[in-house]
Amino acid sequence: MLRADKVSFAYESGRRPSGRLHSEAANGLVLDGVSLTVDSGLIVGLLGPNGSGKTTLIRILAGLLTPLQGSVMLDGQPLAALSRRQLARRMALVPQETNAAFDFSVLDMVLMGRYPHLGTFALEGAQDLALARDALAATGTAQFESRLFKTLSGGEKQRVVIAGALAQAADMLLLDEPTASLDLGYQMEIATLLRKLNRERRATMVLSTHDLNLAAALCDRVVLIQRGRIVGDGPTADVLTADRILSVYGVHADVQYHERAGHLMVVPFDSPH
Amino acid sequence: MLTLAVCMLAPLAGSSPIRLRQVFDSSIPFTDNVDAQIFFIARLPRVLAAALVGCGLALAGVVFQALLRNPLASPDTLGVSAGASLGAMLAITLHADFSIVGVSAVPLASFAGSLGALVIVYGLSAARRRGTTTTVLLLAGVTLTALLSAVVRFVQFMADFTETFQTTRWLMGSLDVASYPPLAAALAPLTLATVGIAALPRVLDLISVGAESAAARGVNVEASERLALVSASLATGAAVSLAGPVAFVGIIVPHMVRLVVGADHRLVVPAAGLFGAAFLVVCDLVARTVLAPVELPVGIITAIIGGPFFLWLLFRRA
Numbered sequence: 001m002l003r004a005d006k007v008s009f010a011y012e013s014g015r016r017p018s019g020r021l022h023s024e025a026a027n028g029l030v031l032d033g034v035s036l037t038v039d040s041g042l043i044v045g046l047l048g049p050n051g052s053g054k055t056t057l058i059r060i061l062a063g064l065l066t067p068l069q070g071s072v073m074l075d076g077q078p079l080a081a082l083s084r085r086q087l088a089r090r091m092a093l094v095p096q097e098t099n100a101a102f103d104f105s106v107l108d109m110v111l112m113g114r115y116p117h118l119g120t121f122a123l124e125g126a127q128d129l130a131l132a133r134d135a136l137a138a139t140g141t142a143q144f145e146s147r148l149f150k151t152l153s154g155g156e157k158q159r160v161v162i163a164g165a166l167a168q169a170a171d172m173l174l175l176d177e178p179t180a181s182l183d184l185g186y187q188m189e190i191a192t193l194l195r196k197l198n199r200e201r202r203a204t205m206v207l208s209t210h211d212l213n214l215a216a217a218l219c220d221r222v223v224l225i226q227r228g229r230i231v232g233d234g235p236t237a238d239v240l241t242a243d244r245i246l247s248v249y250g251v252h253a254d255v256q257y258h259e260r261a262g263h264l265m266v267v268p269f270d271s272p273h
Numbered sequence: 274m275l276t277l278a279v280c281m282l283a284p285l286a287g288s289s290p291i292r293l294r295q296v297f298d299s300s301i302p303f304t305d306n307v308d309a310q311i312f313f314i315a316r317l318p319r320v321l322a323a324a325l326v327g328c329g330l331a332l333a334g335v336v337f338q339a340l341l342r343n344p345l346a347s348p349d350t351l352g353v354s355a356g357a358s359l360g361a362m363l364a365i366t367l368h369a370d371f372s373i374v375g376v377s378a379v380p381l382a383s384f385a386g387s388l389g390a391l392v393i394v395y396g397l398s399a400a401r402r403r404g405t406t407t408t409v410l411l412l413a414g415v416t417l418t419a420l421l422s423a424v425v426r427f428v429q430f431m432a433d434f435t436e437t438f439q440t441t442r443w444l445m446g447s448l449d450v451a452s453y454p455p456l457a458a459a460l461a462p463l464t465l466a467t468v469g470i471a472a473l474p475r476v477l478d479l480i481s482v483g484a485e486s487a488a489a490r491g492v493n494v495e496a497s498e499r500l501a502l503v504s505a506s507l508a509t510g511a512a513v514s515l516a517g518p519v520a521f522v523g524i525i526v527p528h529m530v531r532l533v534v535g536a537d538h539r540l541v542v543p544a545a546g547l548f549g550a551a552f553l554v555v556c557d558l559v560a561r562t563v564l565a566p567v568e569l570p571v572g573i574i575t576a577i578i579g580g581p582f583f584l585w586l587l588f589r590r591a
Contacts (some may be wrong), residue, residue, distance in 0.1 A: 049502070059485075062489055064485060064489060075407070083491075084488065084491045084492065084493050085491035086490065086491075088489060088490050088491030091489070092489065092490075093485070093486060093487060093489035095483065095486055096563075098482060098483060098486065099342070099483075100481065100536070101339070101342035101481045101482070101483075102339075102481055102531060102536035103340075103342065103535060103536045104478070104482070104532065104535075104536045104537070105535070105536075108536065108537060110483070112475075112478055112479055112482065112490065113490065114493055115479060115490045115492065118475075120472055120475075123474070146363030168345050168490065204448060215332060228443050234376075242341075
C-alpha cells in the first residue's frame with residue numbers, strides 16, 4: 001500500500017522540468033496538500049489538465065522528488081527511509097517515452113531492470129536472464145530480443161520498457177502517460193497488456209493519463225487533480241461524471257456505459273452557447 | 274592482446290634502426306650500448322606515454338558521452354582539454370615547482386584546470402538543469418574552449434621565445450617524453466580515474482537511457498555523476514599533462530569501440546581503455562616515422578584521422 005499524506009511541492013525557480021506547464025496555485029505550489037492511498041492490486045488513474053501536477057505527483061510517489069511538506073509511505077515505511085536500491089526493488093517507473101542514446105539490444109534494456117538486485121561489480125546470472133526472458137514473454141516482445149531497441153516502433157518500445165519494469169521484480173508500477181505518444185492500435189495494445197499484468201501478476205499500478213477513456217477502461221479508481229489539489233477521488237464511475245469533467249477541463253461531455261466496450265465512455269462535444 | 278603487441282613492437286620502429294638482440298645484450302655496458310639507450314630512453318617512455326594518454330582520453334570520452342547521452346561529447350568538445358591545457362601551461366611557464374603527495378606541479382595544475390573547466394560548464398548548465406539540453410552543455414563547452422584557448426595564447430605571447438617554441442609544440446599534442454618521472458606522475462591520477470570509472474559501467478548504461486529512469490532503477494544518479502565526472506577530469510588532466518591536448522582521441526575511440534563491441538559499458542569501458550592506448554601508440558608510430566627523422570606532434574596525426582571521422586559521424590546522424 002502506497003500512501004501520500006498532505007504532500008506539498010514547489011520547484012525551485014528555474015529548475016522545473018522543461019517544456020512542462022505548471023499552472024500552480026496562488027501560493028506557488030505545484031502540489032498543495034495532496035493525500036491519497038493506493039491499495040495493493042488496484043489500478044489507480046491520475047487525471048487532470050496539463051500542468052495540474054500529475055507528473056510531479058508520480059515523481060514524488062516514486063521517491064524521485066522529495067515533498068516540501070508531508071510524506072509518502074510504502075507499506076508503513078516512509079520513502080525517505082529507504083535507499084534508492086531498496087525502493088527500486090519495490091517500485092518501477094515507466095516514463096512516457098524512452099530513448100536510448102546508444103545501440104542497446106532489447107535484451108540489454110530489459111536486463112538493466114535487474115540493476116537493483118545486483119552488486120556493483122556483479123554480472124547478471126542465469127536467473128536474471130531467465131527473469132528477463134520471462135518478462136519479454138509476458139509483454140509479447142520475446143521475438144525482438146536481439147533487435148536494437150531504437151529500431152522498434154513506439155508501442156514496441158513501450159512494451160519493452162514495461163518488460164524492464166517487470167524484470168525489476170517490483171510489485172508496483174508507476175506509469176507516466178504511458179500511451180501519450182502512441183497511436184490508437186498501440187494504445188489498445190498497452191491497455192490490454194496492463195490489464196493482463198494486473199490480473200495475472202497482481203501488479204499494483206498508478207498511471208497518469210489524459211485519455212479519459214483509457215482510465216475508464218482500465219482503472220479501478222480515479223484521482224482527479226486540478227491546480228495541484230485533489231478534486232475527486234473514488235471508484236471510476238463516481239469520479240468520471242459530466243459535471244466534474246466540465247468543472248476541471250471546461251468541456252461538455254456525455255458519459256455513458258458502453259455495452260460492447262464494457263466500460264464507461266466519455267464523449268466530449270462542443271456546447272451550444 | 275592488440276594493445277600489448279602494439280606496445281611491444283612500437284619501440285622497435287623509429288628513425289634509426291636498432292637490433293633487439295643488442296638491446297637486451299647484458300655483456301655490453303648500458304652506457305656503451307647505443308641500441309639499448311635508444312630503446313629504453315628514447316622510445317619506451319614515449320610508447321608508454323602514448324598508451325597512458327590514449328587510455329585516459331578514451332575513458333574520459335566514454336564517460337562524457339554516456340553521461341550527456343550524446344555521441345558528440347568528449348574532453349575536447351566540453352572544454353575540459355582546454356582547461357587542462359591552460360592549467361599545465363601556467364605550471365610550465367611559471368616554472369611551478371611543488372608537489373602534493375608525490376604528484377608534481379604540471380599534472381596537478383592540469384587536473385585542476387580540467388576540473389575547473391568542467392565545473393564551469395556544468396555550473397552554467399545546472400542553472401537551468403533538468404531542462405538542460407545537451408546542446409546547451411556542448412555549446413557552453415565550445416565557448417569555453419575558445420575562451421580558454423585565448424588565455425593560453427595570451428600566456429604564450431607573454432612568455433619568452435624558447436618557452437613559446439616549447440609550449441607551441443606541446444599544444445599541438447606531442448608525446449615528446451624522454452624520461453620516466455612524468456610517466457610516474459601521470460600514472461597515479463590515471464589509475465585512480467580508472468578505478469572510479471571501472472566501478473560505474475552499469476550505471477553509465479542506465480544513465481545513458483535516462484537519468485530519471487536510472488534513478489527509478491536504484492541508481493544514486495547525483496553521486497554517480499559526480500564520481501564519473503571527477504574521474505573523467507582526472508583522466509583528462511593526467512593525459513593532457515603528459516602530452517598536451519591530443520585532439521580527437523576522446524571522441525573517436527569510444528565510437529570505434531562501440532561499432533565493434535556494442536553499447537554495453539561493461540565491454541565498452543575496458544575495450545576503449547585498451548584500444549585508446551593501442552590507437553595512440555600506432556598514431557605516434559606514424560608521427561615518428563612518416564617524415565623521419567622529423568618527429569611530428571602526434572596531435573597532427575590524430576586530428577588528420579579524427580577530423581574526417583568526426584564529420585562523417587555528424588552527417589550520418591543528420
